[in-house]
Amino acid sequence: MGSVRIEHLNKVFNGNTALEDVNLEIREGEFFALLGPSGCGKTTTMRCVAGFETPTSGKIYIGDKDVSNIPANQRNCGMVFQSYALFPHLSVFENVAYSLNIRRFYQGGMGTKIATLAHLLNSKLGKLDRETEKKVRDSLDFVELGHLADRLPGQLSGGQQQRVALARALVMEPAVLLMDEPLSNLDKKLRNVMRVTIRQIQQKVGITTIFVTHDQEEAMSMADRVAVMHGGKLVQVDTPTALYSNPVSRFVADFVGSSNILQGSVKETNDVGETLIEIGGNRLLRSSFPAKKKDVEVIIRPESVRLFTGDATDSTDNILDGTIELSTYLGPTIRYDVKVGDLQFEVDTIFEAGNPLLEPGTKVKLEIDPSRVVII
């Protein structure tokens, strides 16, 4: 087991910069997600850790060891590929046994070497030792596939193949588990199941895991911490909740969920440390975040806004007047598009049985908690 440290990692592919000064520290036992749009460099980062790409510059540590010059096969990184990359000619059992056989091949004496190689070439040749056999059985049982040990990968469903790939990577007791978009080939329902499965297995084993995905929901629901990448650079590394409630940039705010993003200018800072911002049409908003410059962007999540009609409150504290333009029924929530002067707001409210949808044209008030008005 080990932590992973990436220092000043740069990667250039024939003149195209894929990674620019990436610095990361992944703690031991942590489930760490790399999140970002396609082409932002997630896979490249992970392949650098695995040793499949040679960094143009920078260092990578696994545990305390600098692995930058260690070949991929000696880095002890378990890997789960997007396509699973199971060996199609080997049974589930032999797939999982592969790394143990390879280890025996390298570590054994001449006789063991020959026997193991023969077994690798044709699983009918050469017997596995008890210990290997048991380890493989255990790890297949662990992913609940013990009964399918003799099948070929082609005879399994996507979810089962996924679990074989996991078992195959875990049986070698790797220092780090690397997964590149492992769920993208599954249908939505199975994806949700596998999210839980993978997370549970990771927790049980307690293995440091790097999980690459472009799906924010996946990253946010599974990971201890998430690194958001954009154009080869790290933008923000934080826990999912922090990432959501306190994005450092408009890009992050947008990427980890839908947001109202408004232009504003800072008026003053009051005595309790709150910032007063003027947004479109001389309206004032209070925020508990400090502002570093005058012209700022203000981010408000749709569900951070409380929407009510008439005079349900006489408080004038951080309240905007608006008119509903569109109501969309989204199942458990209702999304209202509200016009406030020249500004456009999206507001999500919980759908409560018995309460009718508000019609377009209804005058409403929007109340926003200052602690949820994020200033960038």
Place this chain on the structure above:
Amino acid sequence: MKKRLSLRFDGFDVLKWIIYLFFFVFLIIPLFSILLVSFTGEPVNLFGSLTNEKILSSTLKKLSNVSVEAYTSIFTGGSGYFEALVNSLKLGVGVALLVTIVVLPIAYAFARTKMPFKPFFAAICTIPLIMPTFISSYAFVLMFGKTGWVNHIYQALGGEGVLFDVQSMMGIVLVQVFFFFPYALWPMVAAFKICDVTLEEASQNLGAKSWYTFMRVTLPLAMPGIISSMLLIFTVSFSDFGTPIILAPKDLNLIVVEAYREIAGFFNWAGSAVLTIIMLIVAAFFFWLQRMVIKGKEYGTISGKPTKQKLNDHKGAVSVLTAYTALVMLVPLLAVGSVFLSSVATTWGHHALPDGYTLDHYKTIFSTSGKNIMNSMLLAGGTLVISVIISTFVSYFVVRRGASGLDFVSSIPLIVPGIALGIALIQTFNTAPLHLTGTALLLIIAYTIRRMPYMIRSTMSSMMAIRKDIEEAAVSLGASSLVAAITVIGPLMLPGIAAGAILVFVTVIKEASISILLAPTDWAPMSLAVFQNLLRGEYYTACAMAILIIVIVVILQALAKKITKDQLY
């Protein structure tokens, strides 16, 4: 960014350089040295020059005497080389044109009509590919020779003398047309199949007659495919050795035969070198032309939409095409039949049918030529092993590590006619330090190199079917790339390798030019035995041996086909 010279060699780098070295020593140097010989007029010993000062100085002296005399003398006449070149070019062009004309209707019938018996005709089409050309040529002698059965029938019907003289340019052309047409047939069928049918339909919707549509739309669309197979046939015909060596009369000079005579008869290095270089240049030029024609068009077959084509079922057209196809297919069929009849005949030639039947010839070949059969198996086996190893690793390097240099080097043999390769190898390895001429090893190496591009094509396609991440998975599980290649890539490629290997085995068994030129007496393979039997007038045993070759080839090819079909995954 500065590139540091990496001194970390893994097992793979070593392997790659060994393969480069193999091609360098056994292909590049021999071709280069034959080029030098064509200018010096005397044999040069390049390997000797590296190890021995005396040889080096003599080589340098020879090199100071270079002249283009050998080339200019071609045109000033006397040697007959110019005539030989012209005759060979005429032969190639004639055969290419004739094959195209003969095959066009058959290709159209296969691709676009509801012709019956397609699988049967397709099976017959493999006959020419499994018969060595010198056996096909002898089959033609059995049919159209002075005492051939066709001429007996011809005379019985009231004809005078012979139908035509089979020992002539005409005979050579006919054999090549009927035995090379399958090389053109399948590419042309493909060309007709991929034509954009919507254009044809548009033409017909506009009221054009089918015949007009065929001439003005279908044919032009299929043209690149047709021209490309025409060029291919030219090269095959130009480089073919088996047919002319049996059928060319004394007064007909052809470049392959001339080169063979110069080296095997007179040890005329200068002459054979010049002829070799000329052959190479012509073959390379036409190969290049063919590549230009199909450039960028190959992908049409893959990316093109598989449109459902309406097959022509016009009764009259289909019956005419079927009859015509059957007629063309009949010739190779009768040829095999003739060889078979001859192999079981006591004597044959007095009448249309043999005088009696016997199995003695088969007994003879098993008792006296058992060694040739054994030799063929050993030589083919040795070639197979070397080919499999080299081509597997070459495809690995080319597909996985982008080693385009190896790709290029290993496809050079495509343009080297068998005779040319043989002469180059004999010249280069004729003396110490690498005195290999006359050894089984050089024979095996020659077979290997000659078959390499085809073997690589087969291993390369199975390599490309294996995703890169399968290999990376093995590496992440602890295997070095070499161990990953052996334990994962190797087994996955096995069906492709096996099929390719069997085909290598097959070609070695039927290979004529290399065997005739390079095989030492102790190591004479079956094909050489057939050839020598024919020269010695032991026609019946030659035929029995030929049938044996055909049977072995058929069995092995069926096996290769089955393996490719039974791919497990």
